[in-house]
Amino acid sequence: MRTSELHVLPCGDRAVLVELGDLEDVLALHAAVRDHAPAGLVDVVPAAETLLIVFDPGVTTAQRLAGDLAQLPAERPAADEQPLVEIPVRYDGPDLVAVAEATGLSVAEVVRRHAAPTYTVAFTGFAPGFAYLTGLDPELVLPRREEPRVRVPAGSVAIADRYSGVYPRPGPGGWHLLGRTGAVLWDLDRTPPAALLPGTRVRFTAGRA
Amino acid sequence: MIEVLDPGPLALVEDLGRPGLGAMGVGCSGAADGDSFRLANRLVGNHEGAAAVEFLLGGLAVRFRRTATVALTGAPADARVGGGAGGEGRGRGAAFNAPFSVRAGESLRVGRPASGLRSYLAVRGGIGVPPVLGSRSWDSLARIGPPPLRAGDLLPIGSGHDGEPVVDVAPVAEPAGGVATLRVLPGPRSEWFAPDALDTLFATPYEVTAESDRVGLRLAGAPLAAAAPGAAELAPEGMVTGALQVPPSGRPVLFLADHPVTGGYPVVGVVLTADLPLAAQLRPGDELRFRPTSHPAAAGPPGGPVAAASAARWRRPRRG
Numbered sequence: 007m008r009t010s011e012l013h014v015l016p017c018g019d020r021a022v023l024v025e026l027g028d029l030e031d032v033l034a035l036h037a038a039v040r041d042h043a044p045a046g047l048v049d050v051v052p053a054a055e056t057l058l059i060v061f062d063p064g065v066t067t068a069q070r071l072a073g074d075l076a077q078l079p080a081e082r083p084a085a086d087e088q089p090l091v092e093i094p095v096r097y098d099g100p101d102l103v104a105v106a107e108a109t110g111l112s113v114a115e116v117v118r119r120h121a122a123p124t125y126t127v128a129f130t131g132f133a134p135g136f137a138y139l140t141g142l143d144p145e146l147v148l149p150r151r152e153e154p155r156v157r158v159p160a161g162s163v164a165i166a167d168r169y170s171g172v173y174p175r176p177g178p179g180g181w182h183l184l185g186r187t188g189a190v191l192w193d194l195d196r197t198p199p200a201a202l203l204p205g206t207r208v209r210f211t212a213g214r215a
Numbered sequence: 216m217i218e219v220l221d222p223g224p225l226a227l228v229e230d231l232g233r234p235g236l237g238a239m240g241v242g243c244s245g246a247a248d249g250d251s252f253r254l255a256n257r258l259v260g261n262h263e264g265a266a267a268v269e270f271l272l273g274g275l276a277v278r279f280r281r282t283a284t285v286a287l288t289g290a291p292a293d294a295r296v297g298g299g300a301g302g303e304g305r306g307r308g309a310a311f312n313a314p315f316s317v318r319a320g321e322s323l324r325v326g327r328p329a330s331g332l333r334s335y336l337a338v339r340g341g342i343g344v345p346p347v348l349g350s351r352s353w354d355s356l357a358r359i360g361p362p363p364l365r366a367g368d369l370l371p372i373g374s375g376h377d378g379e380p381v382v383d384v385a386p387v388a389e390p391a392g393g394v395a396t397l398r399v400l401p402g403p404r405s406e407w408f409a410p411d412a413l414d415t416l417f418a419t420p421y422e423v424t425a426e427s428d429r430v431g432l433r434l435a436g437a438p439l440a441a442a443a444p445g446a447a448e449l450a451p452e453g454m455v456t457g458a459l460q461v462p463p464s465g466r467p468v469l470f471l472a473d474h475p476v477t478g479g480y481p482v483v484g485v486v487l488t489a490d491l492p493l494a495a496q497l498r499p500g501d502e503l504r505f506r507p508t509s510h511p512a513a514a515g516p517p518g519g520p521v522a523a524a525s526a527a528r529w530r531r532p533r534r535g
Contacts, residue, residue, distance in 0.1 A: 019400060
């Protein structure tokens with residue numbers, strides 16, 4: 007058992023930023039906060055190494071909230087208890103060849119390596135329903151494009167930095183586009199509207215999408 | 216129904232936003248100047264979160280299809296209630312920060328404010344457009360909610376009041392003029408900056424640039440130097456309204472209601488919630504200063520940890 011401390015940083019007068027070691031700790035604390043909401047909880051934003059907790063200062067204080075977080079019951083959802091979403095992908099993206107050249111891999115190998123892992127949703131935030139997926143093959147790690155596109159079509163499956171992601175709606179974007187899916191990842195008529203939430207596992211399957 | 220005759224530069228339906236959806240990448244949004252917004256609702260006897268119209272730099276003109284009690288707050292401007300088409304010029308004046316009646320068929324026209332940026336029009340009953348994810352706020356970054364108003368739009372009047380208007384006039388201080396001062400709580404990432412960065416932030420004025428909107432105020436002024444240029448990049452983390460996020464240029468962005476949910480640049484400090492309405496009224500070209508303040512009931516040094524609680528129990532045990 008690691009016995010490190012929970013570092014709670016001030017973030018204005020109605021939020022705290024909890025620094026955690028890694029994504030597993032973030033997802034564990036997020037699950038605990040979600041299931042045992044401390045008094046005054048307003049919003050929670052998981053990220054790569056931190057959990058932002060917004061509170062109602064009329065109900066609690068940063069100090070009291072930090073104490074409540076320390077009292078949360080142990081909750082460690084096992085990875086295989088998290089929902090698994092399969093996303094079919096047609097790998098015909100406009101950046102496939104450029105990614106192959108930049109990585110020194112063949113196009114087929116880029117596709118194979120992208121479709122091999124089971125990813126985990128680390129956090130969201132670029133746009134509603136846009137999920138940053140961790141688990142990308144290290145050989146595919148590339149900086150984002152120097153010239154972002156003005157418009158990326160909805161359903162574009164992309165990579166940048168250590169992440170893969172799927173554009174839920176059309177919009178600007180600087181990631182490398184590997185393919186497209188017909189899967190609907192953001193639907194306001196669905197509850198919740200986002201198909202990919204922090205902790206969700208994701209697998210890409212090559213083929214018709 | 217309210218018919219939009221002219222939205223002016225920008226008119227939006229806003230309420231208190233949609234908190235609680237951060238984990239799926241949806242921010243709170245809502246009225247940028249929450250104080251003026253709440254006041255407008257109180258003046259007409261609404262609950263304080265009823266949807267109202269937030270409009271930028273005046274210019275709003277609407278016609279009421281039924282008699283309504285309304286109130287204007289925020290950036291003060293000349294306002295007139297007029298008769299039918301063409302009769303507006305002979306209309307009667309309407310004051311800000313006081314409820315008044317507009318009869319069926321009459322129009323309300325608001326001029327350009329001399330100072331301030333955002334005004335609010337609340338209607339007794341609230342604006343009754345359909346909510347999206349529990350809110351009637353337009354989020355300009357996420358592009359969720361009722362879209363910006365256009366001439367010809369019809370806005371239903373809802374039933375979101377829970378009392379009678381009881382206030383004749385609310386005393387509201389005129390905007391102070393001159394340089395606005397916003398109080399800042401240092402952190403969470405002030406240690407990512409050079410030792411003199413906070414001194415720079417608090418010693419020199421900044422100017423609101425034209426690239427400012429509901430997402431944030433982009434500021435011109437003395438850049439804040441990173442502690443170690445080229446050092447490790449910050450992992451993306453959650454952002455709050457009021458955060459002073461500092462991109463590599465060193466020039467801070469003050470996040471307002473439609474800020475991104477997560478961001479990858481360090482936040483040097485966060486403006487007090489009570490000062491955000493003032494920030495939301497600043498125009499491009501306006502100067503502002505930041506003043507350090509300490510945390511309410513602060514235990515540690517500014518920018519230091521709130522608490523280092525021993526809470527390893529929920530952590531995942533590590534192998535090896």
